Amino acid sequence: MKYGKDDYVVVEVEGKTHFGLAYAKGKLLKEDGMETHDQQTIEFKSSEMLANLGKTPKIGGKVYGQTIIIYLDDLAVGWPIKVDIFREIDDREKRCLIKAFKKAKEILEKHDAFGFASCLSKIQVKPNVSRMQGAYHSKTGQEGFEDILLLTPTDLTNVDELVYYILHESSHGVWFRQLPRDYRARWSSSFNKRNDINRYGETELQELADIVVEITKTGVRFKDMMKELKSENPDEHDAFKEVIAYVKKVHHIDTEEFESLALNKPDKFKELWPVVTDNPMFKIDVTEYAMKNVKEFFAESFSYFLLGRKLPKDVVKGCKATVKSLVKTYE
Numbered sequence: 001m002k003y004g005k006d007d008y009v010v011v012e013v014e015g016k017t018h019f020g021l022a023y024a025k026g027k028l029l030k031e032d033g034m035e036t037h038d039q040q041t042i043e044f045k046s047s048e049m050l051a052n053l054g055k056t057p058k059i060g061g062k063v064y065g066q067t068i069i070i071y072l073d074d075l076a077v078g079w080p081i082k083v084d085i086f087r088e089i090d091d092r093e094k095r096c097l098i099k100a101f102k103k104a105k106e107i108l109e110k111h112d113a114f115g116f117a118s119c120l121s122k123i124q125v126k127p128n129v130s131r132m133q134g135a136y137h138s139k140t141g142q143e144g145f146e147d148i149l150l151l152t153p154t155d156l157t158n159v160d161e162l163v164y165y166i167l168h169e170s171s172h173g174v175w176f177r178q179l180p181r182d183y184r185a186r187w188s189s190s191f192n193k194r195n196d197i198n199r200y201g202e203t204e205l206q207e208l209a210d211i212v213v214e215i216t217k218t219g220v221r222f223k224d225m226m227k228e229l230k231s232e233n234p235d236e237h238d239a240f241k242e243v244i245a246y247v248k249k250v251h252h253i254d255t256e257e258f259e260s261l262a263l264n265k266p267d268k269f270k271e272l273w274p275v276v277t278d279n280p281m282f283k284i285d286v287t288e289y290a291m292k293n294v295k296e297f298f299a300e301s302f303s304y305f306l307l308g309r310k311l312p313k314d315v316v317k318g319c320k321a322t323v324k325s326l327v328k329t330y331e
């Protein structure tokens with residue numbers, strides 16, 4: 001069966017059926033997966049093709065069990081390329097989308113962070129099929145940059161939300177196309193710092209147990225200790241909090257009882273105190289989603305920064321430094 005570049009095809013490879021875009025010879029970019037962050041590329045032989053649906057396949061139905069989502073309209077939004085719409089959209093939704101894209105562009109340009117947009121080969125709006133509200137796919141093909149910015153919002157009429165989604169996905173573009181390598185390393189360490197914070201080593205954790213016992217002896221209650229740690233030593237505060245949760249969960253001992261053990265039976269108290277906090281709890285101070293991986297950490301932080309939303313001090317600092325060092329144009 002024949003196909004051309006950018007035909008939508010259904011293929012069967014190793015017993016599995018896939019629907020997607022034949023973006024190069026023998027290479028299929030899966031349609032499903034665009035909404036997640038791990039969109040797959042499938043290699044296929046032309047003998048493995050079940051159907052060629054052309055460049056604009058019909059929406060809605062299923063072909064060989066594959067749901068076909070297709071292009072319905074495009075929209076000029078003031079970006080270097082038009083936005084392809086793959087869902088039913090009314091005039092009000094169109095106006096909201098245009099407004100949101102214009103606003104997002106304005107914000108990005110103000111921060112010299114719109115350079116990535118020249119790497120975009122597609123901007124797409126598709127139906128929402130999961131919790132994901134979009135995706136950014138970075139790809140360099142033979143003909144140059146072929147990045148795809150995908151939006152899959154549930155609601156197309158909430159402009160503020162749309163602006164945030166666009167900025168989040170754009171931040172992925174900034175990460176791939178405009179962020180100097182050493183800055184990726186900086187963001188990684190900022191992310192890892194948040195991950196490591198509660199992974200207390202054995203020694204540190206045992207020391208903390210001793211500290212807690214000593215402070216308890218002076219008549220200070222856990223509650224007040226927590227308050228003080230929170231301002232004096234947030235890392236210890238978080239570790240202590242995690243220990244209390246651990247003891248409650250594993251030994252069914254509540255805070256009050258644990259506290260009384262610290263005072264009256266310090267040996268028993270130290271016995272219950274975990275050797276390691278094996279629960280790699282993240283310090284969630286940006287968003288929960290930001291803790292998924294460093295790319296999401298950057299995208300959430302940077303889009304929040306662009307929107308002027310509240311962020312931890314070190315993250316704001318990181319964003320400001322990043323803005324100054326962004327590659328302005330990408331070639």
Ligand SMILES: [Zn+2]
Pocket residue numbers: 135168169172295296299
């Ligand atoms: Zn993301």
